[in-house]
Amino acid sequence: MAYPHCFIRSPANSPAVDYETPQFFWVIQYAAGADRDVVDMVSGNPDWDPPEALREGLREYADGAPESFQYPPSVGLTALRSEIAERRGVDRSRVVVTNGAGEANHLATTGALDRDSGTEIVMTDPVYPYYAGRANLLEADARYVPVADDGQLDPAAVREVASEDTAAIVVNTPNNPTGAVYPRDTIEALAEIAEECDAVLVADEVYDHYDFTGEFESALATDSDHVVAANSFSKSMAITGFRVGYAVFPPEDGPLGEMVERARTRHMLTNVTGSRPAQAAVLRALRETPPEYYERNRQRLRERIDAFTDALDAAGAEYTTPQGSFYVLARFEDFPGTMGNVERLIDEAGVAGMPGEAFGESHADWLRFALVTLRADEAADRLVDFFA
Amino acid sequence: MAYPHCFIRSPANSPAVDYETPQFFWVIQYAAGADRDVVDMVSGNPDWDPPEALREGLREYADGAPESFQYPPSVGLTALRSEIAERRGVDRSRVVVTNGAGEANHLATTGALDRDSGTEIVMTDPVYPYYAGRANLLEADARYVPVADDGQLDPAAVREVASEDTAAIVVNTPNNPTGAVYPRDTIEALAEIAEECDAVLVADEVYDHYDFTGEFESALATDSDHVVAANSFSKSMAITGFRVGYAVFPPEDGPLGEMVERARTRHMLTNVTGSRPAQAAVLRALRETPPEYYERNRQRLRERIDAFTDALDAAGAEYTTPQGSFYVLARFEDFPGTMGNVERLIDEAGVAGMPGEAFGESHADWLRFALVTLRADEAADRLVDFFA
Numbered sequence: 001m002a003y004p005h006c007f008i009r010s011p012a013n014s015p016a017v018d019y020e021t022p023q024f025f026w027v028i029q030y031a032a033g034a035d036r037d038v039v040d041m042v043s044g045n046p047d048w049d050p051p052e053a054l055r056e057g058l059r060e061y062a063d064g065a066p067e068s069f070q071y072p073p074s075v076g077l078t079a080l081r082s083e084i085a086e087r088r089g090v091d092r093s094r095v096v097v098t099n100g101a102g103e104a105n106h107l108a109t110t111g112a113l114d115r116d117s118g119t120e121i122v123m124t125d126p127v128y129p130y131y132a133g134r135a136n137l138l139e140a141d142a143r144y145v146p147v148a149d150d151g152q153l154d155p156a157a158v159r160e161v162a163s164e165d166t167a168a169i170v171v172n173t174p175n176n177p178t179g180a181v182y183p184r185d186t187i188e189a190l191a192e193i194a195e196e197c198d199a200v201l202v203a204d205e206v207y208d209h210y211d212f213t214g215e216f217e218s219a220l221a222t223d224s225d226h227v228v229a230a231n232s233f234s235k236s237m238a239i240t241g242f243r244v245g246y247a248v249f250p251p252e253d254g255p256l257g258e259m260v261e262r263a264r265t266r267h268m269l270t271n272v273t274g275s276r277p278a279q280a281a282v283l284r285a286l287r288e289t290p291p292e293y294y295e296r297n298r299q300r301l302r303e304r305i306d307a308f309t310d311a312l313d314a315a316g317a318e319y320t321t322p323q324g325s326f327y328v329l330a331r332f333e334d335f336p337g338t339m340g341n342v343e344r345l346i347d348e349a350g351v352a353g354m355p356g357e358a359f360g361e362s363h364a365d366w367l368r369f370a371l372v373t374l375r376a377d378e379a380a381d382r383l384v385d386f387f388a
Numbered sequence: 389m390a391y392p393h394c395f396i397r398s399p400a401n402s403p404a405v406d407y408e409t410p411q412f413f414w415v416i417q418y419a420a421g422a423d424r425d426v427v428d429m430v431s432g433n434p435d436w437d438p439p440e441a442l443r444e445g446l447r448e449y450a451d452g453a454p455e456s457f458q459y460p461p462s463v464g465l466t467a468l469r470s471e472i473a474e475r476r477g478v479d480r481s482r483v484v485v486t487n488g489a490g491e492a493n494h495l496a497t498t499g500a501l502d503r504d505s506g507t508e509i510v511m512t513d514p515v516y517p518y519y520a521g522r523a524n525l526l527e528a529d530a531r532y533v534p535v536a537d538d539g540q541l542d543p544a545a546v547r548e549v550a551s552e553d554t555a556a557i558v559v560n561t562p563n564n565p566t567g568a569v570y571p572r573d574t575i576e577a578l579a580e581i582a583e584e585c586d587a588v589l590v591a592d593e594v595y596d597h598y599d600f601t602g603e604f605e606s607a608l609a610t611d612s613d614h615v616v617a618a619n620s621f622s623k624s625m626a627i628t629g630f631r632v633g634y635a636v637f638p639p640e641d642g643p644l645g646e647m648v649e650r651a652r653t654r655h656m657l658t659n660v661t662g663s664r665p666a667q668a669a670v671l672r673a674l675r676e677t678p679p680e681y682y683e684r685n686r687q688r689l690r691e692r693i694d695a696f697t698d699a700l701d702a703a704g705a706e707y708t709t710p711q712g713s714f715y716v717l718a719r720f721e722d723f724p725g726t727m728g729n730v731e732r733l734i735d736e737a738g739v740a741g742m743p744g745e746a747f748g749e750s751h752a753d754w755l756r757f758a759l760v761t762l763r764a765d766e767a768a769d770r771l772v773d774f775f776a
Contacts, residue, residue, distance in 0.1 A: 045458035058450035058665060062443045070433035070628045099487055099631075102660035134657045240459045241664030243487075269522045272490035275663030276629030277446060 057284030126359030151178025155189035174324025311380030445672030514747030539566025543577030562712025613642035699768030
């Protein structure tokens with residue numbers, strides 16, 4: 001499969017756009033320029049409040065002594081790494097605090113390629129566009145495994161594609177854009193395939209706090225020593241702009257033990273370290289935020305999903321009911337997920353979604369709607385009016 | 389010249405250290421474990437207060453609406469880029485806000501190599517260890533040009549080493565560790581050499597606010613279209629932990645016009661974006677901090693330099709009087725800049741400096757002392773007692 005047109009190239013029949021407007025941004029810009037009110041269901045930014053302890057943490061930090069404004073350790077504040085390690089049940093030496101899950105995924109993928117145990121990266125189709133863009137940047141060979149309509153990934157299909165040329169298998173669970181949560185069997189099987197191919201299973205688990213099924217299993221639960229788990233506080237604390245994430249690398253005494261040291265080196269030579277006010281605020285929020293905060297946000301999303309999928313029923317659409325994450329994929333009759341149709345929906349219905357084709361080929365007929373807006377109900381009504 | 393032993397390898401005759409303790413950290417650890425009081429003259433962290441407007445900016449940010457906690461544009465807050473562009477007299481499209489000068493230098497150097505116009509990186513000796521480590525990470529061929537004892541760089545010596553195989557010439561002015569500020573003629577000549585070799589002059593100017601001579605010239609003043617200027621607010625605002633820096637790339641309509649778009653892509657796929665609370669606080673500080681703040685810190689350093697170099701005179705040492713930056717290089721008779729001598733100075737004099745050999749070969753006889761401590765006077769007295 002060809003590299004999805006998520007980055008750099010302009011959408012078809014649209015004026016040329018520069019890099020600052022890849023497809024996500026293009027749709028947002030198009031919606032902003034529309035001659036009517038439009039509900040934004042494109043962005044993956046939570047629309048609710050961060051934990052109060054996070055705000056408190058920033059205020060406390062602002063009053064600190066000069067030395068607290070200076071470099072934290074390159075791998076992150078020690079207390080923050082300890083909190084993470086304890087929660088994840090791993091040795092602190094395996095944890096590198098990164099500039100969001102973006103850098104965590106980047107370190108995991110570059111680290112997998114640096115092992116010289118393969119040049120291929122196996123991803124799903126649909127794919128989160130950054131994974132595809134990164135494979136391209138790193139000049140890796142991208143292989144895509146189509147998922148089922150409900151978003152589930154068949155390990156047998158991955159096994160067919162994976163080989164000794166595979167450096168990494170990159171998955172995202174709970175998934176963007178399908179909303180699928182992979183069951184334990186799938187994760188176990190993927191880790192096994194990684195072991196068989198001497199590859200790395202990179203599991204991006206940033207939506208782990210938005211699992212509506214209770215079925216979510218972290219790749220760390222497999223106890224495989226061929227797994228890197230990438231995560232962040234961007235989604236769980238509603239702070240995508242803070243850029244505090246982390247990666248958990250394989251144990252240092254295992255066969256992939258060298259990965260964490262190489263990641264530390266690359267992190268140090270790329271970023272030196274992450275931003276300390278953000279790390280300090282996240283540390284306080286991690287310690288003080290009660291489970292109710294997270295449950296409240298899950299409940300909010302459950303209600304939005306119910307209302308939105310009821311509307312999709314009324315509009316006669318097929319759809320995925322997300323098991324996790326923020327997104328609903330919908331397929332309307334004779335209305336494939338092209339950029340042209342996305343523009344039409346903006347202009348004629350006042351709803352902005354993402355074209356399925358931006359995520360690959362397997363879901364090119366679908367549209368993705370992000371439920372992180374107070375106006376999801378309004379958008380649902382508009383879709384019913386347009387399609388029913 | 390061989391790759392300086394700044395990263396990864398353990399210092400000679402010291403117990404094995406992991407990556408978290410390269411030489412800077414090794415010395416700090418050794419000093420912390422010493423059986424006596426030690427003045428830290430190793431760290432490059434300012435010891436004075438950040439601007440009050442920076443603290444105010446963080447407090448204001450902490451009270452913001454949920455949407456202000458979400459992703460800023462990948463290339464940085466637009467208002468921050470505008471402020472930077474205006475101050476630097478460049479078009480905003482050339483500015484990418486980065487995770488500190490570390491990432492700015494990284495994007496500049498990778499971008500130079502990605503042009504496929506050479507595989508060599510020309511650096512000075514002594515070199516700031518991150519440049520050498522990065523060349524190693526990127527598998528570039530490192531070439532070093534020794535500077536004079538006073539830290540000045542002779543462009544003729546660079547011209548001898550540079551060739552069509554040169555991808556980048558990486559310099560730092562005002563310089564760490566020599567304290568040299570390159571005059572306009574030097575910068576102009578370096579830009580010319582970069583043009584002749586179809587290479588990129590990467591000028592790291594993070595100490596630009598600590599120029600004591602008035603002779604500092606930014607590489608941007610050359611108007612060469614083969615220049616990338618890297619900078620940050622880490623040193624000027626005493627916030628090395630915030631990670632707000634930037635790079636100014638060549639104009640998009642010039643021969644290296646593609647560099648900025650490639651840097652945006654790499655930045656997005658590595659980091660997504662920088663930390664927003666830090667950017668917001670820097671923006672407010674940039675707007676509201678009066679020139680007196682910066683002048684006060686320069687004056688503080690001037691006084692420390694005077695007192696410290698007076699003591700070095702009394703101790704019978706040779707030294708560099710810094711024209712800029714925070715550092716004094718000193719050479720004591722029969723006391724070369726080895727790790728062994730650094731340890732001896734910690735144990736016997738109670739002063740921790742950096743071994744000159746950590747920066748290369750040309751200044752291996754020297755020791756580097758950072759003047760960002762309230763206790764510089766005390767350290768000076770101890771050095772006099774030890775050496776006089």
